[in-house]
Amino acid sequence: MRKKNKNNVPRIIRKHCQIFLQKIILSINLFLKNELLNHAGAAAFFFLLSVTPIFLLLLLSFDHYLISYPYVSDNFFVFLRNVNENLDKDLLIKFGLLNVKTTAIGVFGLLNLLWAGRWILTSIHRGLRIAFPAETISTPIVIKILSFLILSILLLISVLVTFVSIGFNFFQFFIPDNLIGQTFFQFLLPAIRRFLPFLIAFLVIFLTYRFVPVKKPTTVSSLIGAVWCALAIILLQMLFSRFFSITQFNVIYGVLGSLILMVLWVHFCFVLFFFFAEYVFVSDKIDVLVLERMYFFRLRQDIKGKKVEKFLFRHPKRIFEKYARRYKPGEILFREGDRGTDIYFIYSGSIGISRAIDGVEHKLATLKEGEVFGEMAYLLNENRTATAIAETESVLIVIIPDIFEELLQADNIFSRNVIQLLTNRLRKTHLPEKP
Numbered sequence: 001m002r003k004k005n006k007n008n009v010p011r012i013i014r015k016h017c018q019i020f021l022q023k024i025i026l027s028i029n030l031f032l033k034n035e036l037l038n039h040a041g042a043a044a045f046f047f048l049l050s051v052t053p054i055f056l057l058l059l060l061s062f063d064h065y066l067i068s069y070p071y072v073s074d075n076f077f078v079f080l081r082n083v084n085e086n087l088d089k090d091l092l093i094k095f096g097l098l099n100v101k102t103t104a105i106g107v108f109g110l111l112n113l114l115w116a117g118r119w120i121l122t123s124i125h126r127g128l129r130i131a132f133p134a135e136t137i138s139t140p141i142v143i144k145i146l147s148f149l150i151l152s153i154l155l156l157i158s159v160l161v162t163f164v165s166i167g168f169n170f171f172q173f174f175i176p177d178n179l180i181g182q183t184f185f186q187f188l189l190p191a192i193r194r195f196l197p198f199l200i201a202f203l204v205i206f207l208t209y210r211f212v213p214v215k216k217p218t219t220v221s222s223l224i225g226a227v228w229c230a231l232a233i234i235l236l237q238m239l240f241s242r243f244f245s246i247t248q249f250n251v252i253y254g255v256l257g258s259l260i261l262m263v264l265w266v267h268f269c270f271v272l273f274f275f276f277a278e279y280v281f282v283s284d285k286i287d288v289l290v291l292e293r294m295y296f297f298r299l300r301q302d303i304k305g306k307k308v309e310k311f312l313f314r315h316p317k318r319i320f321e322k323y324a325r326r327y328k329p330g331e332i333l334f335r336e337g338d339r340g341t342d343i344y345f346i347y348s349g350s351i352g353i354s355r356a357i358d359g360v361e362h363k364l365a366t367l368k369e370g371e372v373f374g375e376m377a378y379l380l381n382e383n384r385t386a387t388a389i390a391e392t393e394s395v396l397i398v399i400i401p402d403i404f405e406e407l408l409q410a411d412n413i414f415s416r417n418v419i420q421l422l423t424n425r426l427r428k429t430h431l432p433e434k435p
Contacts, residue, residue, distance in 0.1 A: 015317045019286070022312050026289050027278040030131075036274040039127035044267035046119040124273075125212055131277040134215035202230040205273065209280050217280045225280035232272045240265055288406045290316050291323075291399065295345065295407075295414055298370045323397045327390035334374070336387045341378040343404045346371050349394025355386045366391060375418055378404065 031037070206226035209217060217225075244261060282289060293313035324347065327333065334340055336355060344351075351367045364386060367373055377384050378401055399407070408415045 018312060018316065019318055022290055022316065023279060023282050023286060025309060025312060026282045026286075026293075027275060030278045030282065031275050034130045034278070036127055036131065036278065037271060039123065039130070040267060040270035040274050043120060043123045043127065043270040043273075044263055046123045047263075047266050047270075124208065127274050128208070128213045128277055131274060132213035132215050132217065132281050134213070198230055198234055201233055202226050205229050205276075209277060217284050221280045221283040224283065225276045228279065229272055229276035232276070233269050236265070236268055236272065285406070285410075287319065287322070288403055288410055290319055291345075291397070291403065292407060292410055292414060294319065294397075295370075298347065319397065323399065325396050325398055327394045327396065329390055329392055331390045333388040333390065333396075334384050336384055338384045339377075340374070340384055341401050342374060343372060343378060343399040343401070344374045344388075345397040345399060346373075347395040347397055349396075350391045351394060351396075352389045352391045353386050354389070361387070372418060372421060375404070375422060379422060 203226075206222055209225055210219060210222040240261075244264075290313060293309065294316060297310055297314045327349070333344065333351065346367055346369050348369055350369075351373065352363060353365045353367060353373065354361050354363045356362070373388065374384075376382065408418065
């Protein structure tokens with residue numbers, strides 16, 4: 001028994017690796033097909049127009065209301081530098097943003113800046129609407145209200161994080177003679193400052209994936225996608241710190257160097273954000289998407305290239321474990337007049353289709369690999385119109401109606417073939433033969 005379990009471990013690992021690679025390949029294909037790279041560029045552009053006013057609002061508020069506590073804005077920028085090292089006071093001072101004098105910081109100013117900052121979330125919502133297609137579309141007023149609420153929450157989170165950091169500094173100052181406490185804060189504070197951006201990024205990404213799309217994904221898929229996305233953004237930050245020099249950009253572009261580098265980083269962050277949005281969608285629709293690819297490769301076995309995709313999708317283990325059934329020669333799948341809504345895809349073998357005419361069984365056709373049958377009973381809401389018998393040893397993929405409906409919506413090739421098959425079979429089974 002133990003030996004059997006040990007032998008199953010490599011098989012389970014290979015299956016999960018195959019599923020993960022399938023998700024990555026499908027996510028890349030959908031990302032490129034839906035042109036989400038353009039939406040990432042639009043989101044990065046609106047970031048400049050939307051987020052800068054929010055930063056200004058915070059800084060002016062700190063300077064206006066907390067003038068006796070200058071370290072508040074300092075802690076705010078410590079947090080921002082953990083997100084991106086270009087977000088510092090020097091950059092804003094170069095552009096004269098921190099020297100702006102204003103007395104209009106109030107409720108009206110807050111609402112005005114939040115309303116100006118909604119464009120970034122509107123662009124994100126449009127991208128997610130493509131990544132998570134839905135039949136219903138949110139009205140513009142709903143999108144604006146949702147964007148306004150999310151932006152307000154992000155603003156609140158930024159303020160809370162700043163004051164949490166201030167609180168840690170206060171406790172560190174409060175126990176100067178406590179060696180254990182000082183040692184604790186010496187190691188804990190930098191770790192927290194490094195971990196907080198990841199935690200905030202994860203929470204924001206998860207909430208956006210889970211609740212912003214009209215057709216909402218599952219909680220588990222949203223959590224996994226948000227973790228991968230947050231980790232990828234942290235890795236991106238490390239790569240930018242390692243390979244991109246602010247000094248070199250400043251030499252080439254002058255004072256705009258830091259700004260350009262920050263925009264590049266933001267653009268790549270949004271590329272990752274929309275890519276993992278597709279990953280979340282693929283995770284929820286993995287069975288449908290893999291069946292679609294498997295059908296494509298079985299239908300066009302002579303296709304050249306795409307060796308990796310053929311390896312991943314021609315014989316997917318997950319699909320066979322869940323939906324495959326084996327039939328021996330002479331075994332009856334269903335009889336004429338039976339009730340049933342399952343649809344069958346012939347992976348291998350051949351199936352004979354026959355019908356009783358005047359009490360005598362007449363063979364209508366022999367179906368081969370790559371063909372679909374059994375759809376008439378479901379689409380027409382009728383009993384089985386013919387009898388299906390395995391002529392050779394056959395492997396069939398049994399498709400339940402819900403997945404069949406999604407396949408019809410997802411794949412034009414599949415839906416056209418089903419329509420053609422249905423038309424031909426209706427002609428054979430319902431139209432009288434010419435004398």
